[in-house]
Amino acid sequence: MEDLLRIDTFAYNGAYTYDDLEFALTHCRRFTIMYGPGVLETTNVRPLHGPGGLWSEPSHPGGHGQQRLFMRPTMRAPSSERNRRAQRLLALNRQAATEAVPTVFYRLLAYLFQHDRLDKSYTTNPDCLENKVLPMICVNNAETAVIRVLGSNEDVMCDVCDLVLPAAQYQADFLENHTVPCPRCSESQGRRSERTAPILQPAVTMLDEIPDSQNIFQSMADDSDVLLLVGIPCMEPQLETLVKDMARMARQSDRRVVYIGLELLPKSGWSQIVDVHLRVDPLHWAERHLEKLVATSHESRNGLEALESVRPGCVVALFQSHLPSSSSSLLRFPSS
Incomplete structure (x- = not known):
């Protein structure tokens, strides 16, 4: 418990480090995770949305035409x-x-499933790469373990x-x-x-068919501590609305919301629904977090107290494009 108090003190003084937050996440009991194309490596697998996504394909091979390809x-x-x-x-x-070979993020997902630390997982990726990892360890079929938001x-x-x-x-x-x-x-x-x-x-799901958030998230489990939003570039307004709705629902049920990705989140639109924004590569984060989980041998201590000092309405941004050392600090931006 002394370590948790030390984290609270650091956060209170504005010197909240990446390792402090990792400690908190490592000792959370259970997670709900929603992830997107940021968990894919640069392969021939193209995401449905985000940079280079299929949604952005023009209707004409030469780039002409006013309509996008993926409209129903x-x-x-x-x-x-x-x-x-x-x-x-x-x-x-x-x-x-x-x-394709699943990335380290999928191994992290499988580890959390295996150790009963993942309540529910949502993905905006339609490629089904998690099917290569999850069926071996899940009691239920991977189709029920992962909810595919976009089909x-x-x-x-x-x-x-x-x-x-x-x-x-x-x-x-x-x-x-x-x-x-x-x-x-x-x-x-x-x-x-x-x-x-x-x-x-x-x-x-076509670009003009993004479903209503209530139909997707109404079954979101109630006993997770943290909602992790990992590698979801919200370039499309419809998808951004969907992700924000999920974050709001999590906040209303007293969960902490952590956004992990290199994207810039406008403070005006996100500061009231995201507690922490880690600006790191999702795959680098997943690799380090998996190592931390294995190293701690699944200790039962709960690190949620470490997040209590990040009051709702604050965004914590990590200004490195790589995983920092323990001396790297996070900057707090109070909401206006």
Whole structure:
């Protein structure tokens, strides 16, 4: 308990160090985590959102056209060039995800699941890389362990009859820029020709379809101490609203909210809902935090007291793009 009091003293004097915060996070009982493309390494797997994300693809290969590629309305027509191009991009992403190795963040996720320290995990990544790590240790299927906020790249669906099928089944068609009519609708009464049947579409959320936060987070567990927002660039206003809503819900249930990533968060929009902003590379943080968890042998002490001194409305920003030494300090910015 002396160490916890020492952290409180440092925070009170404005000399709150990275190691102090790591100590607090290491000894929290349970977490809720929401993560995004910041947990991916630079590979051929393209994120749905953020820098280089599929959402930002122009509707025309040459960059022309006013509409973005990943919008649903014009994807209903079987002859839609946009639909074929979107399907091919997602097929390439599925192929890349199959070959990709999960990063250290996924090992951290698996460790927390294994030791019953993760209440619930939400991801805005549709690539399903966690499936390579979680099924080996989870009692439940990884599909129930991780809630995919923006859908799954492993499925295609018909938005008429709600049929869901494995995308791998039609991978070759998508890579060849062929659309696939819904087999159920093709066989149903009144569907005499496959050409008139609705097509199978990617089971990922389009840019204009981001769901209502209440429908996603209503089942958020009540017994976690901290909500971690890891590697989620909020470049799209709809996604930013979704992340903020989750943070507000966590704050209303007396959780601390920690945002981990190199993104700059405007103080005016985030200072009332984020307790701590660690401006570090999410993968560097995950590697160090996993080492800390293993080293402490899962001690039962609770480090939440270390966060109590960061009063609501303050943002703590780490001004290094790499993990600092124990002497590096965090700067506090009181809300206006």
